Amino acid sequence: MTRTRFHQSLQELKERLLAMGGLAEQAIERSARAFSQNDRELCNLVLRSETAINQAERQIDELALDLLAMQQPMAVDLRFIVSCIKINADLERVGDQAVNIAQRVLDMEALQPSGILADVPRMAGLAIAMVNDALQALVSGDAALAQTVLERDDHVDRMNRAILDAALGSMRESPATIQHALDVMLVARNLERVADHATNIAEDVIFWVRGADVRHHAAE
């Protein structure tokens, strides 16, 4: 395999990862909309998308392994390919969160609403934007953009905490809608995990771009 062919495959890896990201983001967007609108059809669409996401994950892994098998990839390419493998796993788990939300919405249908839905769609929007920007940072090699993703994670954590507090308050006041309040809380937690995956992706991008590991900078 020539250098040119190698770089074409690297480009293909990037494009497939973006497409995979698009599928995962779409699944989250749909599951959050299904939640807001209590839409069974949309839930089923999300459940059906899991197969496509899993297939995309496998194809990306195989392509990345093929690239690693090439003779002596340069250090920067090596780190990029390894980052793609890790990011791929995170995107697949973003898809899993969408499936969890869709399954929960299907279970919730018969429940009396607790009236604490307000910020879930906005939280979903923020989490999706974090995933999107983390992938954009990968494509454009933009560590500064990846850094903004890390900073936005706190915002999503605070929203999650606010929804948790609202759900707790609702549970205390209306025991009849405890299950619904709990489901809203768990959906918020799923979205918080999406933001966590975006954070992981952003860390991998920074790791690749800067060639340094910023992941646990705060811990030391």
Add this chain to the structure above:
Amino acid sequence: MTRTRFHQSLQELKERLLAMGGLAEQAIERSARAFSQNDRELCNLVLRSETAINQAERQIDELALDLLAMQQPMAVDLRFIVSCIKINADLERVGDQAVNIAQRVLDMEALQPSGILADVPRMAGLAIAMVNDALQALVSGDAALAQTVLERDDHVDRMNRAILDAALGSMRESPATIQHALDVMLVARNLERVADHATNIAEDVIFWVRGADVRHHAAE
């Protein structure tokens, strides 16, 4: 670098990953015990272990990258090294779950207990055994052992569901202990995520051993 030196480094990678697994398992065991015994000191021990786990993760990633940079690793070695990188990320997140549990136990201290603690230590034991067996399967190249880990995930999911139901029942009956019941439920969820990470690790082991991707077999 000679083949001998390469295989020594591969062995070192294996040993470091096992040591990393030991740290992560210990952190979960301690956080679950801290929960049962409401032990602040144990919580602080878990919080302090995060730095060591993060450092171990970085060193393993760097060692794996060094190995990938060698001239043409054989396909089986390549898959092994890539599996180690993925497993490493899962072990780090197992450590994160321990930290989450320890932080929650510190927050819970002042709360009136809801009386639904029973199965959390057993659930922790099962999740830890899954992580341990998944790593043993890696070391011994034992896909059958890895397969048993996948099967045990359902058991942990059922325990999580049972704790969730018990917590819901408790919430309905005793609004005064809703926060405690919720915390127990969230600890159970953290342990369920540990089992999910063990499942991911087992899938990577099977992927490496069989050279095939069984991850989404059920989905197709």
